Amino acid sequence: MSDHETNENHAATSTILAEQQAPSAITPMRKAHSGDGAIKIAELFALGEDHKVRLARQIGITHAIVTVTPATRGRSRAQFAESLAKVKADFNAAGMTFDGVESHPVPADKIKLGLPGRDEEIENYQEAIRVLARLGVPMVCYNWMAGLGWYRTKSDVPARGGALVSEFDQQDAERLGLTEWGTVSEEAIWRNLEYFLNAVMPVAEEVGMKMALHPDDPPLSPLRGIGRILTSADAFRRVLAYYPSPWNGIAFCQATFRLMGEDIAALADEWCKQKKIFFVHLRDVEGSRENFRETFHDNGPVNLAQMLRIYHDNGFDGPMRPDHAPTLDGESNDKPGYAMGGKLFAVGYMKGAMDALSIPYE
Numbered sequence: 001m002s003d004h005e006t007n008e009n010h011a012a013t014s015t016i017l018a019e020q021q022a023p024s025a026i027t028p029m030r031k032a033h034s035g036d037g038a039i040k041i042a043e044l045f046a047l048g049e050d051h052k053v054r055l056a057r058q059i060g061i062t063h064a065i066v067t068v069t070p071a072t073r074g075r076s077r078a079q080f081a082e083s084l085a086k087v088k089a090d091f092n093a094a095g096m097t098f099d100g101v102e103s104h105p106v107p108a109d110k111i112k113l114g115l116p117g118r119d120e121e122i123e124n125y126q127e128a129i130r131v132l133a134r135l136g137v138p139m140v141c142y143n144w145m146a147g148l149g150w151y152r153t154k155s156d157v158p159a160r161g162g163a164l165v166s167e168f169d170q171q172d173a174e175r176l177g178l179t180e181w182g183t184v185s186e187e188a189i190w191r192n193l194e195y196f197l198n199a200v201m202p203v204a205e206e207v208g209m210k211m212a213l214h215p216d217d218p219p220l221s222p223l224r225g226i227g228r229i230l231t232s233a234d235a236f237r238r239v240l241a242y243y244p245s246p247w248n249g250i251a252f253c254q255a256t257f258r259l260m261g262e263d264i265a266a267l268a269d270e271w272c273k274q275k276k277i278f279f280v281h282l283r284d285v286e287g288s289r290e291n292f293r294e295t296f297h298d299n300g301p302v303n304l305a306q307m308l309r310i311y312h313d314n315g316f317d318g319p320m321r322p323d324h325a326p327t328l329d330g331e332s333n334d335k336p337g338y339a340m341g342g343k344l345f346a347v348g349y350m351k352g353a354m355d356a357l358s359i360p361y362e
Contacts, residue, residue, distance in 0.1 A: 037312070037315065037317045037360060038361050038362045039308075039311065039354070039361045040063045040317070040320065041061055041351070041362070042099055043056045043061050043063075043065065043321055043347075044067065044323075046070075047067070047070050047087065050094075053094050055340050055344065056096075057095050059344055059348070061096075062097055062362070063099045064091045065099060065100045065279075065321060066087060066100070067101070068087055068101050069104060069107060071083040071084060072106045072107075072128055084131050084132060085135060088136075088137070098135070099137070100137060100139035100140065100279065101137065101140045101141065103143065104125070104143075105129065105132060106128050108125065109121075111125070112145075112192055112196075113147060113181060114188060122199045122200065126199070126200060129203050132209065133209050134207075138208075138209070138210055139209070139211075139279060140209060140211055141251045141278075142213060143230075144216070144230055145217070147179050147181045147184065147226045152167060152336070153167060153168055154166065154169070154172075155167075155337075156333060156336070159296070160296060162329065163296070163326035163327060163329070163342070165324075165336075166324065167293040168293075169290075173224055176224060177224065177225075178224055184222075184225065184227050186227030188227065190229055197243045201243050201245055201248055204247045204248075210247055210278045211247055211249065213239060213249070214230075215230045215231070215256040215260070217253065218289050219232070219256055219257075219289050231260060232262070246275070250276050250278065251279040252268065252279070253281040254268070254280065254282065255283045255285045255294075255323075258285070259287075260289065264307070265310055268314065268316075269310060272311060272314030272315055273314050277318070278318055280318070280320040280321075281320075281322075282297070282304060282307070282308075282322050282323065282346075284302045286300060294324045294337065296342070297346040304349070304350075304353065305357060308350070309357055309359065312357075312359040312360075325339070325341075325345065327339045328345075
């Protein structure tokens with residue numbers, strides 16, 4: 001291309017941009033508010049993560065999902081009100097709304113494994129829910145991964161530009177053998193979940209607490225000898241049918257449902273319409289449930305912008321957080337998936353997609 005042609009193209013482009021940016025052509029972006037159907041962009045925080053909270057506020061996040069177990073572990077039920085009120089006060093002082101608890105409000109290992117002492121843990125759980133409800137916290141995101149939580153076999157796999165992501169390989173996991181819990185059947189895990197639902201859901205209904213159940217990650221069974229039961233959409237339908245209640249719902253970790261082989265767009269449509277998705281983890285992975293790794297939010301196989309449109313079009317206006325983002329250059333990888341660099345990128349990606357699609361958020 002000649003210099004003359006290049007200059008002509010630049011001039012034409014400038015004219016188009018000038019016309020597009022003329023005051024009469026600009027449509028001001030409407031600032032969405034709670035109740036407008038706005039998706040609440042949130043982040044997960046542990047206690048004492050002041051730097052992470054400041055970064056989140058600097059990029060406009062005002063909704064906090066908090067891991068509060070350290071505030072209740074080792075304390076009597078009579079002390080829960082004081083310790084949880086302090087958590088709320090600290091986040092409010094930082095400009096955050098305490099919108100939910102993730103990963104159980106109290107230790108729950110004995111409940112999930114059906115061990116002696118589970119009834120005391122259940123009583124702790126019931127009291128924690130009552131206290132959280134009085135504090136105005138609307139949701140608990142819990143899981144039923146007994147013995148092992150979300151599980152990876154590697155946490156430092158190089159991805160784009162040397163960023164680090166986590167990976168799961170079933171063969172590597174099997175080589176590690178059984179855990180200290182030995183073999184635990186799926187039937188036992190189901191019985192323990194039903195026991196929990198019978199005890200805790202009536203309290204959740206009484207106080208108006210949304211209970212959002214997270215899928216098993218990875219969604220395969222058994223994992224090192226322990227049965228995993230929340231590995232399909234039908235398993236969630238079973239839970240919803242077992243205890244039908246407007247307070248019994250789902251934490252829709254979409255990448256995990258995709259690894260199940262489910263049609264996540266169809267599931268989001270189905271469960272949003274039923275008002276059963278209380279919380280969304282927006283993330284992506286590549287691979288299969290037997291062998292997969294995390295991706296950035298812009299280079300995974302799923303069209304995340306399309307998923308955002310589906311959530312919005314079907315009335316989802318709850319909290320949504322980016323999950324398991326890569327660890328970027330210069331960051332510590334001591335909490336794989338939870339460093340803030342990749343999260344900052346993910347939130348920018350989410351906001352850009354929602355702005356482009358006119359999806360309100362806050």
